[in-house]
Amino acid sequence: VSPERASQAIEVLTLLVSVRRSLFSTDAERRRFLLHVMQGITDILETRRGLSDGGVYHSFCRLLGRLKASYQLSELVRVEGYKRWIELAANFAVDSFTEMNWSANSIHYILGLWSRLVAAVPYVKMDSRVKTDPMLDSTAPRVVLAYVEARVDFVDAVIKGDADVDDLDDEERVEEQLEQLPGVCRYQYRTVAGGLTEIFDRIKDTYLHRVGSMRTMRSMGGAGAAPSEEALMEIRACEQKMAWIVYMISAIIGGQSFGSSSTDPDHVNIDADLCRRVLTLMEHVDIQTTNSDGAERVDPRLEAALLYFMANFRKAYIGEQHGMPPPSTKDNPEATKTHRQKLFLQLFEHIGHGAHDVVVSKIIAKMCNNLRFWVDERKIIETTLALFSEMAWTYSSGNLLLQLEAVDHLLKNHTSEHFGFLRTLDNVRLRTRFYTALARLLFIEDDPDRFVEFMAPLIETLMMLRERTGEKSPEVMQLLVGVCRDLRGIALATNNKRTYTLLFDQLYPDHMGVFVSALEVWADVPAVTTSVLKFIREFVSNRAGRIKFDSCSPAGVLLFREASNTLVAYGSRISEFTPDNELALYPAKYKGVSISMSLLAACLDGEYVPFGVFDLYGDDCLSKALQTVLGLALSVPMEDMLSFKKLGTSYFHLMQLLFRDHLKFLTASDPATGVFIQLVRSLQEGLDSLDPRFSMHAAMAVDCLAAFFVRSSSKAGRDETVDRLHVHLSTEPTLFQELRNMLFEILVFSEVPNQWSLARPLLSLIVAADSIPEEWAAAAGSGPLQSFVDYQGVFISTQPPEVHERLAGQFEKLLTDVSRSLDGANRERFAQRLSHFRHEARTYIKFLQ
Structure with a gap:
């Protein structure tokens, strides 16, 4: 079978695995189906048949992920051959991680499978029907630590140019993988955290040794003072490896609900141990950058990872909702503390970098130095400012920041003299x-x-x-x-x-x-x-x-x-x-x-x-x-106005306000110039626009104009604005009826997201169009005016004869109990009737081209 057909076959299997429980006649039938699927997957895992092709491999990873999404772990465990399946799935995951160069697009499906498996363990333990050990206590840590090792080792391939892609440059892919980590890492947290810290410490020790050697060479001076290209590559490799570990620790820290009743005190100490290592690294990087005046900056990817950690640290711990003591407790340290506050204090005590305000002060100092020394890296500046904005946004964290000397110094020294960006x-x-x-x-x-x-x-x-x-x-x-x-x-x-x-x-x-x-x-x-x-x-x-x-x-x-x-x-x-x-x-x-x-x-x-x-x-x-x-x-030009969204939105919003409150100004223009009619015609373009923002504002403007005409007609000869409006409209006596006809057809024939906004001016236009004097039409030579009743006949005539009677009945219902008043209740009644008319008529009318 060709790889393309094999991939398509697995995609079909994925769809079949996704079918609902209700499609099976009995539970026994569903269990038989699951048995066949797992046997097939086990066979593929044993033989690795077809998995050498990237497309087939990717489809197979999706199938694994979908299997757990569709079936409970308790169902999988009870299937014959589960033990063999889970062992092979773990081996497959470990092998996939080592082939990161071509499996990177599928890694998050594998991690997602294991994240869902461990998340279901508590429910399996409560299920009396399950007699088999899920075997995740040993396999899950092995899988996640293999992922960590693989990610770190792959950096060497990236540095040497042997990798097709560097995932650290792909934020979306990194995020896809990281969001699967918290659950699977916290399942056997002490084991996973121990392996993670061991890897991190090993890389950091190598890094500090290389950096120290480079500084020693520089201090000695001479021809050999400059570090070799190989030494610089090793330093960059260490920085990128640490970036991956920092990303992973950040995801673990951020993917929890700290301070809840389910928070394990032992996990708090492990969290603190991980945070201490990253905060220590952050301090080292900050001192290195500051002392060299930015000359010894780390790899931007490590800097981005540290910012990711700070963002997750803030999300997990900073704020009174996470147990952070309010400022008032400083004056009363013996006050009774809640469960969350006790866990919070325990965390920062084990971190060992001082109380929470000291740690936050260090984070603020790090962000300030980013703004000083990373001027040429826009992404780092943007991320730093986004984090600072988040910290300043909430009341509790903002209050905390205001108490810090670092923030006080920042508020007094915030100009370009102090911040290079x-x-x-x-x-x-x-x-x-x-x-x-x-x-x-x-x-x-x-x-x-x-x-x-x-x-x-x-x-x-x-x-x-x-x-x-x-x-x-x-x-x-x-x-x-x-x-x-x-x-x-x-x-x-x-x-x-x-x-x-x-x-x-x-x-x-x-x-x-x-x-x-x-x-x-x-x-x-x-x-x-x-x-x-x-x-x-x-x-x-x-x-x-x-x-x-x-x-x-x-x-x-x-x-x-x-x-x-x-x-x-x-x-x-x-x-x-x-x-x-x-x-x-x-x-x-x-x-x-x-x-x-x-x-x-x-x-x-x-x-x-x-x-x-x-x-x-x-x-x-x-x-x-x-x-x-x-x-x-x-x-x-109106064509340009409609082409540029922001420009058009500004224009039609302004028109809405001018026709609502400043008709006196608009009607003051000379009728001979046609400016007023041009503005109204532009509203016609707005109503017919596909952009709902344009049509909404245009509809409101038209409604204001038509309603003013209706309500002020009795003031003719006594109000200068009314008289001038009549002069303008007398040059185009069919204007209101054209707007009425167009708006009605838009509402009936088009799929509009803002139906209620467009329906509002229709009643005003119906009344206004029927109120235009016949002598205006005669003077303008535009022919006889068309009332709404006349328009109904024209509209019905455009439809097939067999629906004429039904349409006539719908039109009659449309205007039943609707008066010519523009009060709110009458408008609401007409809008409801119009909605019903539209719903009914669209089931049988012929849509106009």
């Missing part, structure tokens, strides 16, 4: 995450003075930029981009009135002009404009209702005025800009347009600005902002 433009996006984490820590406590001290370097940078306004140099650009990214990170961390007000008071009014000047000077440099606009957008966004000024304060109006100045400064300079390369159109222009629209939308939807005061007191900042941003929006 802040000086690199490639890392500019990571600055936002860094400052979000720092600010989140600061905001845990209500300490305005500490925040002022923290902001001092950033305020100093803003003052420097204000003095250098107009200077267009790389240094100014880097300062400007950096400080905007930093401030945006701080703004992201503000989530209530107290924290937002702290930031607002630092920036307004002295420093807001820096951002307007920057946009005036750097309007043609996307790196600058994006950073500035994104910060301002975040600064004016009222997330979680954080922007709340006192009733006597004009701060809301003043904040919007600054946002308006920013938009006008950018929009007036970028509107006529066209990049030479079409591929650069989005980053060079459209991205800025998108941010500008979302910035204005954030202001309009913030509910902290009484926009009516601007007209009342003759302030034109609102009209300038609206005109500028609307001009930018209209400069983008």
